[in-house]
Amino acid sequence: MKLPHTVTLVDVGPRDGLQNEKQPVATEHKARLVSLLQDAGLKEIEVTSFVSPKWVPQMGDNTAVMAAIERRAGVRYSVLTPNMKGLESALPTKPDEIVVFAAASEAFSQKNINCSIAESIERFAPVVEMAHAAGLKVRGALSCAMGCPYEGDISADQVERVVLLMKDIGVDHMGVADTIGVGTPRKVQAAMERALKHYPLAEVSGHFHDTYGQALSNIYACLELGIHTFDASVAGLGGCPYAKGATGNVATEDVVFLLNGLGIETGIDLDKLVDAGAFISEVLGRPPVSRVARALLAKRQA
Numbered sequence: 001m002k003l004p005h006t007v008t009l010v011d012v013g014p015r016d017g018l019q020n021e022k023q024p025v026a027t028e029h030k031a032r033l034v035s036l037l038q039d040a041g042l043k044e045i046e047v048t049s050f051v052s053p054k055w056v057p058q059m060g061d062n063t064a065v066m067a068a069i070e071r072r073a074g075v076r077y078s079v080l081t082p083n084m085k086g087l088e089s090a091l092p093t094k095p096d097e098i099v100v101f102a103a104a105s106e107a108f109s110q111k112n113i114n115c116s117i118a119e120s121i122e123r124f125a126p127v128v129e130m131a132h133a134a135g136l137k138v139r140g141a142l143s144c145a146m147g148c149p150y151e152g153d154i155s156a157d158q159v160e161r162v163v164l165l166m167k168d169i170g171v172d173h174m175g176v177a178d179t180i181g182v183g184t185p186r187k188v189q190a191a192m193e194r195a196l197k198h199y200p201l202a203e204v205s206g207h208f209h210d211t212y213g214q215a216l217s218n219i220y221a222c223l224e225l226g227i228h229t230f231d232a233s234v235a236g237l238g239g240c241p242y243a244k245g246a247t248g249n250v251a252t253e254d255v256v257f258l259l260n261g262l263g264i265e266t267g268i269d270l271d272k273l274v275d276a277g278a279f280i281s282e283v284l285g286r287p288p289v290s291r292v293a294r295a296l297l298a299k300r301q302a
């Protein structure tokens with residue numbers, strides 16, 4: 001079994017990581033986090049989301065954050081856009097990529113974006129079209145691909161059904177997400193294989209929450225399939241407002257440590273990444289969730 005030589009990590013900390021924070025996080029701190037992630041070598045950063053501020057107040061400063069970030073050549077900045085209103089607000093802020101987000105579960109679709117799966121696809125179709133016309137890549141995120149907080153188990157058939165719907169409207173990339181972290185390696189591989197039936201390896205990614213401590217095993221299971229793009233969140237920030245009890249995304253530091261150990265190139269400097277995580281953890285007033293970050297920070301103090 002040959003693992004990929006290089007892996008691309010998309011740090012979703014500024015968006016997925018912070019969206020659920022109850023305390024206000026200043027726009028300048030969000031922008032500083034983006035800078036520190038770039039210092040660490042991240043080339044793909046999910047910066048914010050253009051969703052309703054009534055639904056997700058923490059992302060209400062989306063336009064200000066996009067204006068405040070320091071943009072560097074070779075880095076891609078993505079934002080979430082659930083509908084035309086979101087895209088129309090996002091376009092003037094000049095993202096490189098937009099993300100439309102559907103769910104493999106009807107109940108989660110209703111809770112998260114207030115519509116059925118079929119209605120979400122109808123909403124996304126003009127968003128994809130307009131984003132393409134503006135020269136932007138469109139990433140799709142597929143929530144609850146391994147399990148749903150409201151419906152329980154989700155089958156690979158359910159995953160493939162929505163993958164196909166997204167493919168039909170022209171979504172360029174399929175991010176398969178384990179929103180509540182219940183996936184285990186074989187289940188994850190079964191879901192990923194369905195995405196890989198319709199998208200090339202380079203356009204399938206994994207997005208794992210570490211609620212049940214399975215995220216690194218699941219990433220390894222994806223590497224076995226050749227998948228080489230993963231979302232992760234610095235310091236292990238995060239949680240979805242519509243998935244109670246779901247903890248953060250897998251920590252970027254933990255993924256980099258795993259990949260370094262496997263000899264897989266990421267272009268990321270782990271020490272600088274720990275600095276980025278330490279910064280945002282201090283802003284939030286709690287230690288990083290990342291085990292690797294905690295170990296390395298303790299070692300620095302020794």
Ligand SMILES: CC(C)(COP(=O)([O-])OP(=O)([O-])OC[C@H]1O[C@@H](n2cnc3c(N)ncnc32)[C@H](O)[C@@H]1OP(=O)([O-])[O-])[C@@H](O)C(=O)NCCC(=O)NCCSC(=O)C[C@@](C)(O)CC(=O)[O-]
Nearest residue numbers: 050051052055082085086101112113114141143177179240
């Ligand atoms: C999708 C909507 C907007 C539908 O919300 P809705 O209430 O059905 O929308 P509506 O079209 O009926 O509009 C209602 C009001 O919202 C406004 N509105 C409408 N659209 C927007 C917009 N884009 N930006 C700002 N405002 C908007 C609109 O203008 C109107 O304002 P009012 O007239 O009442 O003052 C809503 O349900 C929403 O914002 N949901 C938030 C969902 C969200 O952000 N969830 C977290 C991100 S997904 C995630 O974390 C999962 C992921 C991707 O990480 C992968 C994983 O792990 O699963």
